[in-house]
Amino acid sequence: MGFMRLRDAQRCARVLHKECGTRSLSITYSERERLECTKARKDDINTGREMVNSGGSVPAVVYVANLCVALCVGAALKSDVVLENSATTLNHSMALVQRMEALLTQGNGSDVILRVQTLNTDEVKLIQVHSLVLTLQSNVFDELLQTRNSTAMILRETPDCVAVFDMFIRYLYCGDITVRLNQAIPLHKLASKYHVWDLQQGLTQYMTQHLSSDSPAGHVVSWYQYATQIGDVTLQNSCLQYLSWNLSSVLQSAEWSSVSEELLLTLLQRSDVVLQSELELYEALEAWINQNQPSVETAESALKAIRYAMISPQHLFHLQKKSSVMLKYYESVRDLLFLAFQFHAASPVQLAKYFDVNCSLFTPRNYLSPAWGSPWVINNPTRDDRSFSFQTQLGPSGYDASKRVTWNALFSPRWLPLSVRSAYPEQGSLQPTRTDGGRPRIIVTPATSSPDFAGVSFQKTVIVSARKQGKVVVRHVYNFHQSTEEAGDFLLEADLQRRASEYLIDSSLYLHIIVKPLYHSLIVAKK
16 A cells, blocks of 8 residues: 555654754754655655545544654755855744644544543543654553554543643643643643653743742642652752741741641741741741641640740740640640740850750741841942941840840952951941952951850851842842851852842842851760
């Protein structure tokens, strides 16, 4: 017979798939391959006409292969005669996408009917497809097609996946897709189930880049839980980092109540979360417990993760008398509250002689309240060096409540040699000699030394904010080693020269400097 055999169709389709890729069509395959496919196509057209004239039909695999070959050969006007060492490549990928989409929509030459059934219902969605396309895009579909007994193939999916199944099939034909926030998870499920790896990776990247997008009920928490369920560590870590660095806004959002017990405990145990104060975290936890009514074990574990020593005595007294959750679970946190009151009443140096002050109870998180640091907006950050002074409390202890420490911060858009570091005025900018080709640096030092610093080291944290999807979010958090004055990796990957830099907001650098006192245990080991 004169029909193009299946292996010939697949060979021509592979040529198309190899050279065109999923999204773009580059007409650069060899003349020999083009001629072979052209000859096969002419033979198939002539034989196909004979079958049509005699009342027969053209097999779908031949229909699709001939369409692909016709598009490629018709568009291949690559110059055989090289003139002045020039070559011409014509890209007609958009025409291919449009015709493939029309092929799917009209169902011309379809040889398979997908019966997509919604689980636990009688609802069925019918989609006419072409086995060759599905086979090229998915090895799972390839196996299913080889084992089918009829032209219909039954697929069972969850309701959310059924709602986007048409979009998924269209991607297999056209190689592009428009995604909404609420469609990311079901599409990712389908891409994973049917081994469409390019789509799966693209959706993971989409979710990672749209964590800050606005949605009525929020989406980051559900994305984190989904990533945990499927074991996608990259997406899971991205979601967890976003939730941690923007926890203050998450606590006020609608999705806070949907946080799982596992995620709640994970966030409560972290020291890098960014929020206004520890009291804000306790109040959010109280609201979560009242709404979700967790088990006693979960509620007690969560309450024990609150760092009560970072809450002032006045607020602790208020919680003891007014908080319904505190009254209900008081016995589980009584010892922690007693230790917190001791911390506020005595000198930290004295406390360190009898208690281990290196535990999480005495370790501050990244608090944005004025007692812990100050925001700093640097306009045109590449212009010159800037200096800035601010004050923080000596420590969170009530014993040190009235003591203040003045800090000097210096920002340089390029490397600042040690030889030019000197005392800085509280206002104005500095113009020291700088090394060309350097990178941004920030230095934070105390204005004076004090005996009160004994037994305390100060960890500096610099938070960089940026605008993403129209919302101001934390872009990066830099921590200084306790014994150093500067962050060595500060803005290492930032291009501040570019006005549209993702680290800038309206050509300005938005920083927030936090100084956290860390106490050292002075317990003498018994001989």
